[in-house]
Amino acid sequence: MNETPAHTGAHTPGTASADAAAAAGSRSWWTGRSGLVLALIMAAFGTYMLYGVLTMQVAEDADKPGPQFVPMVIAIASYLLAALLTIAYIRTPEAPVEAGGAVAGGTSADPDDIAAAQGRYRTFSDYASLAWAIGGFAGFVLLLEPLGWILAAAGLYWCVTRAMGSTKPLFDATVALTVSSIIYLALDVSLGLNLPSGILGGL
Amino acid sequence: MLDSLMSLFGGFAEAVTPMNLLWVFVGCLLGTAVGVLPGLGSSMAVALLLPMTFALDPAGALILMSGVYFGGLFGDSTMGILAGTPGQPSAIATSIEGHRMAKAGRAPQALAAAAIGAFIGGIVSAVVVVFFAPALADFATNFGPAEYTALALFAFVATSSVVADSVLKGLSALVLGVGISLVGIDSVSGTERMTFGLPGLFDGISLVTVTVAILALGEVFHIASRIRRTEHLTQTPETGRPFLSRSEFRESMPAWLRGTAIGLPFGVIPVGGADVPTFLSYGLEKRLDRNRRDPQFGRGAIRGIAGPEAAGNATTAMAIGALLALGLPISATAAIMLAALRQFGLQPGPLLFDRAPELVWALLASFFIAMIVLLILNLPLASVWASLMKIPAPHLYAGIAVFCGLGVYATSSSVFDLALLLVIAVLGLVLRRYGVPLAPLMIGMVLGPLAETNFRDALLSSGGSYATFFSSPLSIILYIVLAAALVYTMIGRLRGRRVGDIGGASASADAEAEHAEDQKVS
Numbered sequence: 001m002n003e004t005p006a007h008t009g010a011h012t013p014g015t016a017s018a019d020a021a022a023a024a025g026s027r028s029w030w031t032g033r034s035g036l037v038l039a040l041i042m043a044a045f046g047t048y049m050l051y052g053v054l055t056m057q058v059a060e061d062a063d064k065p066g067p068q069f070v071p072m073v074i075a076i077a078s079y080l081l082a083a084l085l086t087i088a089y090i091r092t093p094e095a096p097v098e099a100g101g102a103v104a105g106g107t108s109a110d111p112d113d114i115a116a117a118q119g120r121y122r123t124f125s126d127y128a129s130l131a132w133a134i135g136g137f138a139g140f141v142l143l144l145e146p147l148g149w150i151l152a153a154a155g156l157y158w159c160v161t162r163a164m165g166s167t168k169p170l171f172d173a174t175v176a177l178t179v180s181s182i183i184y185l186a187l188d189v190s191l192g193l194n195l196p197s198g199i200l201g202g203l
Numbered sequence: 204m205l206d207s208l209m210s211l212f213g214g215f216a217e218a219v220t221p222m223n224l225l226w227v228f229v230g231c232l233l234g235t236a237v238g239v240l241p242g243l244g245s246s247m248a249v250a251l252l253l254p255m256t257f258a259l260d261p262a263g264a265l266i267l268m269s270g271v272y273f274g275g276l277f278g279d280s281t282m283g284i285l286a287g288t289p290g291q292p293s294a295i296a297t298s299i300e301g302h303r304m305a306k307a308g309r310a311p312q313a314l315a316a317a318a319i320g321a322f323i324g325g326i327v328s329a330v331v332v333v334f335f336a337p338a339l340a341d342f343a344t345n346f347g348p349a350e351y352t353a354l355a356l357f358a359f360v361a362t363s364s365v366v367a368d369s370v371l372k373g374l375s376a377l378v379l380g381v382g383i384s385l386v387g388i389d390s391v392s393g394t395e396r397m398t399f400g401l402p403g404l405f406d407g408i409s410l411v412t413v414t415v416a417i418l419a420l421g422e423v424f425h426i427a428s429r430i431r432r433t434e435h436l437t438q439t440p441e442t443g444r445p446f447l448s449r450s451e452f453r454e455s456m457p458a459w460l461r462g463t464a465i466g467l468p469f470g471v472i473p474v475g476g477a478d479v480p481t482f483l484s485y486g487l488e489k490r491l492d493r494n495r496r497d498p499q500f501g502r503g504a505i506r507g508i509a510g511p512e513a514a515g516n517a518t519t520a521m522a523i524g525a526l527l528a529l530g531l532p533i534s535a536t537a538a539i540m541l542a543a544l545r546q547f548g549l550q551p552g553p554l555l556f557d558r559a560p561e562l563v564w565a566l567l568a569s570f571f572i573a574m575i576v577l578l579i580l581n582l583p584l585a586s587v588w589a590s591l592m593k594i595p596a597p598h599l600y601a602g603i604a605v606f607c608g609l610g611v612y613a614t615s616s617s618v619f620d621l622a623l624l625l626v627i628a629v630l631g632l633v634l635r636r637y638g639v640p641l642a643p644l645m646i647g648m649v650l651g652p653l654a655e656t657n658f659r660d661a662l663l664s665s666g667g668s669y670a671t672f673f674s675s676p677l678s679i680i681l682y683i684v685l686a687a688a689l690v691y692t693m694i695g696r697l698r699g700r701r702v703g704d705i706g707g708a709s710a711s712a713d714a715e716a717e718h719a720e721d722q723k724v725s
Contacts, residue, residue, distance in 0.1 A: 037633060038372070038633070038634075038637050041630070042375055048382075049385075049397070052396055056394060056396060058392065058394050059392060059394065064662070064667055065658075065659055065667075066392060067389040067392045067394040067396055070655045070658075071385050071396060071397065074381055074382045081374055084371055085371055088371055094637075126429065129427045129430065130424060130428050130632075134629060137604065137628070140608055140621070141608075141622050141625055144608075144621065153605050156604055157605050158601070160423065160427070160600055160605075161601045163430075164597035172597070175598060179602060183605070187609070194616060195612070
């Protein structure tokens with residue numbers, strides 16, 4: 001699974017510029033075709049499976065069909081689906097699912113319609129919000145053990161409230177600390193579930 | 204027949220201890236509360252409770268979990284009706300018309316139709332389970348690896364192709380799900396697979412991690428990507444004491460019964476739980492509605508709630524019966540319950556009825572109790588549940604994100620699993636963004652190992668001859684039904700394309716598109 005975010009990330013600039021071009025009113029070839037990232041994910045997943053099959057250390061007395069059989073099937077299927085998805089997206093661009101109106105439901109549509117549907121914003125997805133949410137969770141994962149549950153979870157909570165467009169950072173921070181402390185007290189202290197105490201543990 | 208009744212009464216005697224009654228009650232309460240929170244569904248509730256139940260005895264644990272599950276289902280649809288944000292795919296069908304009714308100020312009627320529908324569907328299928336599960340278990344003792352392979356293949360193709368609105372996307376999700384389930388030590392040969400030598404992957408990627416990532420955290424990310432770009436619901440929908448007038452009751456009755464009839468068989472057919480029957484029931488009610496003098500669909504049709512809700516609960520109760528009798532989990536939640544049973548050293552399947560009859564019958568008896576408790580609990584309390592919705596969106600989703608982290612960390616105590624959670628949640632976000640169905644992924648993950656093990660066992664015992672897969676009447680029948688379903692959907696799609704009515708080809712595509720529209724408004 002390790003390669004998925006790398007590829008998603010690598011592809012994002014392409015998606016963003018495509019959507020930007022759509023908003024500018026000029027039809028870009030990429031409009032409605034950013035779904036090619038799905039093909040990329042499938043190809044990457046197939047490669048992961050193939051790599052797994054090739055590097056697998058199988059005992060010689062393993063009965064046939066061995067442990068490589070199903071992974072190989074999945075690898076081939078992934079490559080096949082990647083190819084078919086590529087063809088599908090190149091032949092028929094697709095509007096975002098939530099674009100509503102005439103192009104709802106992910107059916108094929110004229111790129112002009114798609115551009116019009118997306119016209120109000122530069123991109124379909126709100127990357128600033130996403131950065132707060134995903135970054136917040138990444139921070140939580142990295143900081144959970146060094147900082148402890150109370151601070152890390154409060155940080156996650158605060159970042160997600162930012163992502164969701166809250167306008168009261170100080171109030172949010174207060175709520176965040178309260179929530180994470182209550183969870184800590186409820187689970188760690190009363191139920192004996194082990195949550196990391198981190199730097200607050202010594203106090 | 205008589206044996207089943209006697210056993211059931213024995214089960215009631217077992218289940219109606221003060222302690223077990225308390226567990227049913229607590230389970231229903233907790234499940235509903237969690238289900239009502241948007242983004243948190245019934246399977247999340249069961250998953251998050253899994254670690255806690257090990258402190259109980261097996262019967263108490265299972266009774267608690269089934270209470271949570273049924274409560275969660277009700278909570279899912281309560282939320283779907285009031286806010287248009289169903290907690291689980293199986294509640295989507297209910298939400299479409301339900302949310303329209305709520306916006307039209309008829310939330311109490313919608314909630315009542317859902318609660319009574321859930322009750323009828325659940326009770327009827329519990330009765331069916333009581334009489335048929337032992338027979339089913341007897342029948343299933345004849346199943347060998349070839350039959351189980353056929354069943355799993357059937358589930359794969361049904362969820363990814365027949366039901367999904369794009370075959371390519373459905374299959375992609377399925378392939379990802381099966382692929383994820385391959386990570387870890389191979390159960391047949393003990394070979395380490397796809398781990399890159401990372402110790403955190405030796406035991407595989409846990410179903411809880413994937414469920415939370417795909418269904419909860421991925422959803423939070425998806426909402427974050429859209430929340431500042433869609434219009435928001437400003438006022439809290441009206442709620443009151445749920446009730447139905449006599450004419451509404453008469454209006455709903457046929458839909459409840461039709462929904463139950465649709466839901467029952469799907470408890471045994473492995474197509475991924477209650478999603479399919481709820482959409483089928485929704486589609487049927489909609490089609491019937493079109494021919495009426497005064498079509499209600501689109502304006503908040505009570506039958507659009509009554510049908511799917513009865514179907515969903517009928518499937519759920521049957522599914523737990525089928526899990527006990529066949530050992531085949533047909534939904535993510537059933538898979539979580541399977542994990543719980545295994546923790547107690549019990550292997551669901553044909554032999555469970557002989558080995559642990561007290562447990563099985565106490566669980567079945569607790570279904571009836573849970574249904575009644577839920578009806579009593581939910582009709583008067585709907586407005587209390589609705590007040591949970593007044594939590595402002597940023598804090599609600601922030602809380603859910605924290606609970607996602609908590610749930611996964613609590614079950615695994617590993618930061619590595621949290622990182623995995625994040626990666627898979629980002630994958631879930633991308634899949635959602637491009638309209639890839641998520642149910643095939645979950646089914647692939649749950650049934651992948653079962654399919655693989657049985658496939659290899661079958662070939663082992665036949666000495667490598669593939670003819671073994673077509674040697675029994677049951678597997679041949681399954682393959683024929685599967686081929687017929689594929690041909691039928693293909694014809695339906697081609698014809699649909701000709702008329703230009705793409706959504707009409709599948710009820711779920713239709714419903715999901717409408718749901719997407721609804722979400723935009725809310």
